[in-house]
Amino acid sequence: MPELPEVETVRRTLKNLVLNAKIINVTAIYDKIISGDTNKFIDAVSGQTIRDIGRVGKYLIFILDDIAFISHLRMEGKYNIAGPEVEINKHEHIIFHLADNRELRYQDTRKFGRMELVSRDTYLSEPPLNKLGPEPFFADAEILYEKLKRSRLPIKSLLLDQRFLNGIGNIYANEICYRLKIDPRTPGNRLTEKQTDELIKVAGEILNEAIELGGTTIHSFTTGGISGLFQTKLSVHGQKSCPSCQSPVAKIAIGGRGTYFCKNCQK
DNA sequence: ACGTCCTCCTGTTCGC
DNA sequence: TGCGAACAGGAGGACG
Numbered sequence: 043m044p045e046l047p048e049v050e051t052v053r054r055t056l057k058n059l060v061l062n063a064k065i066i067n068v069t070a071i072y073d074k075i076i077s078g079d080t081n082k083f084i085d086a087v088s089g090q091t092i093r094d095i096g097r098v099g100k101y102l103i104f105i106l107d108d109i110a111f112i113s114h115l116r117m118e119g120k121y122n123i124a125g126p127e128v129e130i131n132k133h134e135h136i137i138f139h140l141a142d143n144r145e146l147r148y149q150d151t152r153k154f155g156r157m158e159l160v161s162r163d164t165y166l167s168e169p170p171l172n173k174l175g176p177e178p179f180f181a182d183a184e185i186l187y188e189k190l191k192r193s194r195l196p197i198k199s200l201l202l203d204q205r206f207l208n209g210i211g212n213i214y215a216n217e218i219c220y221r222l223k224i225d226p227r228t229p230g231n232r233l234t235e236k237q238t239d240e241l242i243k244v245a246g247e248i249l250n251e252a253i254e255l256g257g258t259t260i261h262s263f264t265t266g267g268i269s270g271l272f273q274t275k276l277s278v279h280g281q282k283s284c285p286s287c288q289s290p291v292a293k294i295a296i297g298g299r300g301t302y303f304c305k306n307c308q309k
Numbered sequence: 310a311c312g313t314c315c316t317c318c319t320g321t322t323c324g325c
Numbered sequence: 326t327g328c329g330a331a332c333a334g335g336a337g338g339a340c341g
Contacts, residue, residue, distance in 0.1 A: 045334060074317085100335080116335050118319085133319085152318045154335065170337090195312075204336075211334050279334090298314080300332075 044115035046177070046209030047252035047272065049100050052121065056102070057095045059123055064091045064141035065106070072135035075148065077158040086159055087111065087138075098171055099208035103160075110162040112171065113148070119155035122147045174208040178245035181207060187238040190230040197233060198226035199297045201245070210245060214252070216279040216302050218245050225308045226301050227294075251275070278302040 044052070067088050073080040090106035097103065102113040113119070122134065124145050130137065136148040136157065148155070158170070165171055176182070189206060190197075200206045201215040210218065219226040221244045224237070233241070255271040278284070281291050284304035291302050 048334080114335080116317095117333070150318090151320070152333090154317065154319095156336095193311085199312095202335085213334055297312095299335095 044100055044119060045211035045214055046100055046249050047256045049097055049102060049115065050253050051256035052115070053095050053097045053102055056121055060092050060140070060146055061095070062091060062093070063144070065089070066139045066141050068139070069137040070135070071130070071137065072153060074153065075135050075150065075155055075157055077156050083111070083157070083159055098166070099174055099177060099204060100211070101171065103165065105162060108162060109159060110165055111157055111159050112165065113157045114155055115150070116152070116154035116156070118151040120149045122149055173205055175205045176207065177209050178207050178242055178249060181242045183235070183239050183242055186242065187235050190233050190238060193230035195230055196227045196296050197224060197230055198301055200230050202297070202299065207245060209249060212299050213276070213279045214245070214248055217248055217277055219303060219308060220278045221248065223308055226296055226303050278304060
């Protein structure tokens with residue numbers, strides 16, 4: 043369940059568990075998870091200690107001694123901690139063997155997630171992270187408004203474009219449009235400057251609320267994975283009726299993604 | 310440069 | 326009930 047708040051929750055939890063742990067070796071059971079040469083990745087990471095875990099949008103950044111690697115969980119990626127005696131399950135693909143005899147295991151049912159070596163000091167200015175737009179917390183309204191003016195794409199598609207804003211996924215795109223009371227099909231160039239300000243503010247609010255709720259439910263990290271309480275706070279995504287007017291929530295496809303909104307409240 | 314479609318995978322839900 | 330189709334929280338690349 044990795045959108046920005048989920049990834050932030052994973053980052054905090056993982057940092058508590060593996061900060062200053064030394065990676066002895068790596069087993070790549072399904073090596074397409076690793077972008078680039080697998081052996082190069084393993085060689086670069088082995089013998090290094092995890093000095094920090096950062097996050098940019100939906101990317102986790104593992105900062106090691108001499109190098110770093112990014113990890114994108116995509117749809118289903120998770121990290122488990124287990125002892126070597128625990129049988130590896132069929133969806134655990136990358137195993138980091140730690141010096142303290144624990145294993146950090148990357149699990150991903152759909153195998154969409156990716157890991158990639160990056161420079162420890164300049165990863166922000168190199169691909170793929172250099173293509174990302176700002177997180178909503180740091181976005182400049184004028185710059186976004188200029189981008190909006192140039193696009194006829196539905197606002198919801200723009201919210202999902204990580205070059206526009208970074209960290210928003212399908213659920214939050216739906217929720218942001220709802221709180222803005224804006225129809226998700228509205229072309230970008232129809233938004234006013236005032237609505238752009240509001241969009242940035244609402245996006246940041248929703249992500250922050252979700253981070254707070256996500257942080258409250260990390261108890262079963264190694265067994266059940268992570269499921270944030272924000273799921274109970276959703277207004278339209280996957281919902282039947284509008285919390286405000288009780289009319290049925292519409293479901294359509296925008297850019298092939300499931301889109302939920304209230305035709306009565308969102309114009 | 311921009312927008313649309315396809316692809317990577319597996320598991321679950323939906324509809325006939 | 327059974328079975329194939331559609332869909333699921335993502336993003337990068339091909340193509341027009």
